[in-house]
Structures are given as structure tokens and as C-alpha cells.
Amino acid sequence: MKKLLLSVLAVAGISYASMAQDGRGFYLKPTGSYFMKVTPVEFPNVGPLQPRNLSFSINPTTGAQTTISEEAITGSFGQGFRAGLTGGFRFNDVIAFEMGFNYFQSEKNTMAKQSGFIGNNQVLALESVGQVLALDLMPTLVFNLPTDKKFKPYVKVGAVLPVYGYLEIETQANDMTGAIARTVNPNFATVNFQRTERIKPNPTIGFTGGAGFNYPIAKKISFFSELEYRNVSVNGKSKEITSFNAVGTLANGSNVNVGLDDLPNSVRNVNYHKRLTGSSNVAGHAGFDSTKPGDDLKSYINIGGLGLNVGLKIGF
Numbered sequence: 205m206k207k208l209l210l211s212v213l214a215v216a217g218i219s220y221a222s223m224a225q226d227g228r229g230f231y232l233k234p235t236g237s238y239f240m241k242v243t244p245v246e247f248p249n250v251g252p253l254q255p256r257n258l259s260f261s262i263n264p265t266t267g268a269q270t271t272i273s274e275e276a277i278t279g280s281f282g283q284g285f286r287a288g289l290t291g292g293f294r295f296n297d298v299i300a301f302e303m304g305f306n307y308f309q310s311e312k313n314t315m316a317k318q319s320g321f322i323g324n325n326q327v328l329a330l331e332s333v334g335q336v337l338a339l340d341l342m343p344t345l346v347f348n349l350p351t352d353k354k355f356k357p358y359v360k361v362g363a364v365l366p367v368y369g370y371l372e373i374e375t376q377a378n379d380m381t382g383a384i385a386r387t388v389n390p391n392f393a394t395v396n397f398q399r400t401e402r403i404k405p406n407p408t409i410g411f412t413g414g415a416g417f418n419y420p421i422a423k424k425i426s427f428f429s430e431l432e433y434r435n436v437s438v439n440g441k442s443k444e445i446t447s448f449n450a451v452g453t454l455a456n457g458s459n460v461n462v463g464l465d466d467l468p469n470s471v472r473n474v475n476y477h478k479r480l481t482g483s484s485n486v487a488g489h490a491g492f493d494s495t496k497p498g499d500d501l502k503s504y505i506n507i508g509g510l511g512l513n514v515g516l517k518i519g520f
Contacts, residue, residue, distance in 0.1 A: 228297075231519045233290040233428065235304070239511035241280035242433070248503030250332040250373055252387075253316040261321050262381065272321070277314060281336040281371070282434070282509030284310035290342075297350040302360070304342035308369075310335055310507065315373065320381055330377040330384060336507055338369030342412060356418045356426075364410035364436050371403040371440075371505060388462060389452050397450035397462070403443045410436030410508065424519035435508035443474040443500075468494040476502035 247255040259272040288306030295301070312335045320328030344362025351357075378396045379385050385392035416430020450462040464472065470485060475497050477484065484499040485492060 228294045229520060231292050231294070231517055233292065233302070233304075233515055233517050235286075235288045235290060235306075235513050235515035237286040237288070237306075237432070237511045237513045239282055239284060239286060239308075239432075239434075239509035241283040242508065242510050243506065244278045244280045245506060246276055246278050247313070247315045247334070248505065250316045250334075250375065253318075253330075253332060253375075255315055257314075257317045259319045259321075262327065264322050269320075277316065279313045280509065281310040281313060281334070281505050281507045282436075284308060284336070284509075286511065288342075292346070294346075294348070298348055300346040300348065302342075302344045302346055302362075304344070306340050306342060308336070308338045308340065308507070310337075316375075327380040328378070328384065330375070330379065332373055332375040334371055334373040336369065336371050336505070338507065339367050340369075341365040341367055344412065354420055357415070358417065359413075359415045360430075361413045362411075364412050364434055366405065366408060366410075366436065366438065369405060371405075371438075373401050373403070375399045375401075385452055388450055389460065391454055392452035392460070393455050395450055395452040397448070399445060400447035401443055401445045403440045405438045406441045406502075408436065408438050410434055414513070416513070418517055426517040426519075428513075428515060428517050430513045432511045432513055433508075434511070435506070437504055437506055437508075439502045439504045440476040441502075442476060442497075445472045469496060470494045470498035473497040474500050476500055478502055 249255065255277040257275040257277055260269045261272055262269055286306050286308045288304050290302050290304035292300050292302035312333050314331060315334045316332040318328060318330040319326060342362060342364055344360045346358055346360045348356060348358040376398050377384050380394045382393050385395035388395050388397060412432060412434040414430050414432035416428055418426040418428045420426045445464065445467065448464040448467055452460045452462060454460060470487065477499055480486060480499060480501060482489060483491065485496055486499055
């Protein structure tokens with residue numbers, strides 16, 4: 205019995221030493237990343253504003269507009285910075301499982317722009333700029349290439365599970381034509397306004413895959429670097445205007461201030477749907493109620509991209 209116990213302890217010791225030698229067990233990976241856009245697409249509308257960079261001239265006598273230039277605005281919210289912490293467990297020489305928790309902040313993207321001129325004088329300047337902020341979980345399987353060299357390559361594949369986030373769009377406009385001004389107040393001849401709206405997403409799931417390497421720099425500490433591709437398509441659930449400040453001018457020249465509380469609920473809050481019907485709460489529909497949230501068609505954005513991850517792998 206004593207010999208059997210000693211044998212078991214010896215095998216356990218050998219196994220533990222082998223695990224420590226091969227790097228098996230738990231580890232943590234603090235990570236910093238930068239992602240580039242890979243598949244830019246046309247941005248969705250910003251309310252009634254189409255994703256266009258439109259420049260036009262206005263005939264001061266007739267009010268007729270002539271297009272100077274028009275360009276579709278494309279891009280991706282997948283370009284930006286990410287920081288995260290990943291926990292992992294290596295089962296053997298080849299396979300490991302990781303769970304990452306990440307914060308992502310996209311670059312700012314122009315989503316709509318309009319410029320209007322009478323002669324050389326600009327009478328309309330409007331621009332909408334969007335930015336995505338998100339928290340996600342990322343479960344992945346990692347396949348290591350067994351090697352005795354210090355340079356230890358691997359590949360990984362997994363999913364991206366956004367758990368929180370939003371698209372924030374800030375629109376600024378200075379309108380002396382009355383076209384935009386009348387959408388704020390039918391009596392406005394001009395308006396200068398700033399609006400911030402936040403679009404919340406529906407739950408979704410994305411794909412991730414990558415390849416990289418570990419290189420030991422100290423006992424149980426390795427430097428790692430990897431290229432990662434991810435593809436995440438997100439559609440809107442609801443929209444809320446979180447900030448609105450406008451100064452409008454009436455025909456008699458007096459100024460009127462308009463704030464967030466002056467907007468009807470149907471404008472401040474919007475629910476997105478795949479399909480609208482006659483009973484949807486849309487301005488112009490029978491039974492429209494401005495005291496209730498409005499309805500609009502949902503749209504999609506992409507926050508996928510190709511990124512470079514760097515950080516440390518700390519074993520325990």
C-alpha cells in the first residue's frame with residue numbers, strides 16, 4: 205500500500221512538472237489592439253438624411269437647386285481601438301480555450317453631409333458623424349503548433365458576442381435656406397442646431413479567427429502578437445435623442461431657442477422594425493400619436509475588421 209501511494213505521488217509529481225514545462229494550465233492575456241476596416245459599405249440613413257456628400261447651388265430668384273457634386277458615403281465602424289483581458293486554459297500541447305472581455309471604440313465616421321451655396325456664399329452646412337462604443341465577450345478555441353523552439357505559433361477561431369454598446373451620431377447644421385429649419389419648426393426661416401442620438405442594437409453574434417505567436421521573455425511570461433479578423437453585423441433596436449440644442453430665426457427676425465424637452469416623444473424616441481404597416485406610429489399615418497415613440501425601418505452596420513493584437517501571456 206505504501207509503495208502504491210508513493211508511486212501515485214511520483215506519477216502526480218511527474219505530471220505536474222510536465223504541465224509546468226509545457227505551459228499547460230491557466231493563463232491571462234492583457235491585450236491592446238488596433239483594427240482596420242476591410243469591407244466598407246454604404247452607411248445607413250441618419251433619419252431622413254441619406255448617406256451622401258451632397259454639394260449644390262441655389263438660384264436666389266427661383267429657389268431651384270443644381271447639384272454641384274454628389275458622392276455616396278461608405279465606410280465601416282470596424283476601424284478603431286480595442287483593449288481587453290483574456291483568460292485561458294491550455295488542455296494539452298495543442299488545444300486551449302480562451303474567453304476574452306473587450307472594450308472597443310471605433311474611429312469617427314462621417315455618415316451624411318450637405319453643403320448649399322448661393323454664389324460664393326455658403327447658406328447650408330450640415331454634417332452627421334457617427335462612432336461605435338461596445339463591450340463584447342469572445343470565446344475561442346486555440347490550436348497551438350507543438351514545438352521546442354521559443355517561437356510558438358498558433359491559430360484560433362471563435363465567436364464575438366456583443367453584450368453592451370451603441371452607435372452615437374452627432375449632427376450639426378447651420379441652415380439659412382429654411383429647408384432644414386422648417387423640419388425643426390415650420391415657422392423658422394433659419395436655424396443653427398446640434399443633435400446627439402444614440403442607437404441601441406439588437407443581440408447578435410459574430411465570427412472571429414486569427415493567427416499569431418508566443419515568445420517567452422521571462423519565467424511564465426510570454427510576449428504575443430496576432431492578426432485577427434472579425435465580422436460582426438449589427439442592426440438597430442431603438443434610438444434616443446440624448447441632446448438637442450437649436451436657435452431658430454422667425455420671419456420677423458426674432459430668435460427662438462429649442463431644447464430637448466421641446467421635441468415630441470415620437471421624435472426623441474424611435475423603435476426600429478423590419479417592416480412598417482399602416483398601423484405603425486409614423487408621421488402621416490392614420491392614428492399617428494406624437495406622444496408615443498415613433499416607428500422606423502431598422503438598418504445594419506458592420507463593426508468587423510482586420511486587427512493587430514499585442515500583449516503579454518502570464519501563466520499560473
